[in-house]
Amino acid sequence: MAVGIHRKTIAYIDKQAIIHNVQQEMKRLDKDTVLYAVVKADGYGHGAIEVAKAAKKGGASGFCVAILDEALELREAGFTEPILILGLVDVKYVELLVLNKFSVTVGSLDWLEKANEIIRVNEYNEKLYVHIALDTGMGRIGIRTKEELQEIERWLDGNERICFEGVFTHFATADSPDQKQFEKQVSKFNILVESLHRKPPFVHTANSATALWHKSSSSNLIRFGIAMYGLNPSGGVLSEPYQLTPAMKISSEVNYVKQMQEGDTIGYGATYSASQGEWVGTVPIGYGDGWPRGLQGQDVLVDGKRCEIIGRVCMDQCMIRLPYEVEEGSEVILVGQSQEQLITLQEIADHLNTIHYEITCGLTARIPRRYDNTSIANSDKKTNIF
Template sequence: MVVARHRGTKITVDLGAIKANIRTVLHTLPADQKLFAVVKANAYGHGLVPVAYAAKEAGATGFCVAVIDEGVALREAGLNEPILILGVNPVTEAPYIAANDLSVAVGSLEFLQEALPLLAEQGLRLNVHLALDTGMGRIGFRQPEAVRQAEEFMRAHAEQFRFEGVFTHFATADMVDTTYFNHQKQAFHKLVGALDELPPYVHVTNSAASLWHQQTAGNMIRFGIAMYGLNPSGREMAPTYALRPALSLTSEVVHVKKITAGDSVGYGKTYTAGQDEWIGTVPMGYADGWLRRLQGFKVLVDGEECEIVGRVCMDQFMIRLPHAVKLGTKVTLIGRDGDAQITAQDVADYVGTIHYEILCGLSHRVPRVYRD
């Protein structure tokens, strides 16, 4: 993986904003609520380790990742807090997960049964969070009886399993209509009711639930997108506490030219100038996560909106400038320039997706720089 450090394109992450967002939500929660920072997918594109350390400083007492390797990377970076892997893993990896003192979501009795001899052989103990499928339809137990069996199995094999948590995930916590959310909540209480004893962590709350369903359940929240300062509902609902976006994406003009009416720009000749125009070239393309579909979108140059003309290439795109600008002039793709602002939500709206996908799609080639 090569990071393009010798190019004027960069992501700037404001760790102060991340910390502020955590402190804000912690203020709104009852004092006994713990916060695990969701740092999967390279901390939603912001950078795994720096974000994890900033989150810890602001009060996060654990982390959530999606895959084993992300958890191991946090351990290698010196973080000793609980780290929960939210995704399903091959059972053959159970000893490796345990050896790295990671915790894992388990959604079937078979996983426990098959992991048992592998763990016993190496004298290892696995931290388990039972995943309950209350309506997300992704992973987890769906029947109370199965939950009870899993609990019994872990208690019967306490040398190999530590029953550390139980959780579910809401599919519609970010929507105005709460019918399905309430249905999932009820399903959760029914499934959890099958347990003899609650484990140390009971958790259901994601960012959306922390904003719009604070009284839901549990003693820990899995705090993702709102930590990065973005509204999980997109534009559907107003946030109930302040969110400060942490990421900005900037580049620079590396080439400027005047073209005349009839000249075209870019692959496929999809843009033809109607008159004399100034065109600037920006070193960022779809290989960096700046999608090809962004032709026609606007970026900011000196606080002014400039249209992306022609198709976005793999490593560059072109913009129509109001006048000639100096080489090296800053281009803001996401963030603020003077009074003008482009948000990740604006980018997402333009290409018909959600801001999560835009941020996670910013490739490793773009360097991340941090300020606090």
């Protein structure tokens, strides 16, 4: 996909905000606990490589990704830190796992047996490092019974080719005020781990929500994801134990201005009819950029004033109702602050009845990411771009 460098629709990423958020969490960790920055899905849409650089500067000692290709991207960018792949990887790619020193998630003895044979035949000098996934209630991937886990442990015991580096689970409701499901999963995880004769170096449960609101949960590796980007995992239902600084601002411009007559229609389906004398601006962003069609009725900011998106969002453009005639080229803040007004990713998510994760991950490559050190709270000031 072509990157739109010749228009003014840009996602600004504040690397200092990422550094700050990581540092805030690092202050809360025990001395024997490490923090891995989760940079899957292109750093939740923020840009994996630049986010990884900032997270490392903030104190992250490793990284988590979802797929093998994301891990390879980090290695190719020069990162030598530990990288844990949280998703399952086809066993035929064992060579890439071993030679790049990736840690990989495993959910069955069958996978381990096949991997071991590949390593034996090819006589690799390096070991394969594995983290056993436990399904305690997420219903996604992982071992479910003590018998399965103990069988895997016996098989791994003394294996010279495969290192049992970690065991983990993922909580489904760590961001919820209702603790019943969370406590049920904690109990099941503890029962499974206690069935091991010897714990591996890493026993981990803590995603962002668990790290923020369940500090007592046994975990010596924090998988720090959405909170690193300054976003509350609960969508604001639970209060943050420290201030999270949002890292993303999205801005564009008014590139066309017109005054409408009464009854003039706007957009596909003619779903909006203008009043006499209304000023309407066109903004070059649409669902082809990951700005969803359902954002009709959502506000953006122009000159510190809220302006409603009118008519259906098009693939490449959307239209807004202006309070008065503005100059073409005037800045439009879609996410961020303009004077005293602020639009957050949470507001966008609430409008769409979804979560902010989906919004940032859905932004396409057509929107360039630019990296600076100015926080979103000061986003109306000029910044120095790296």
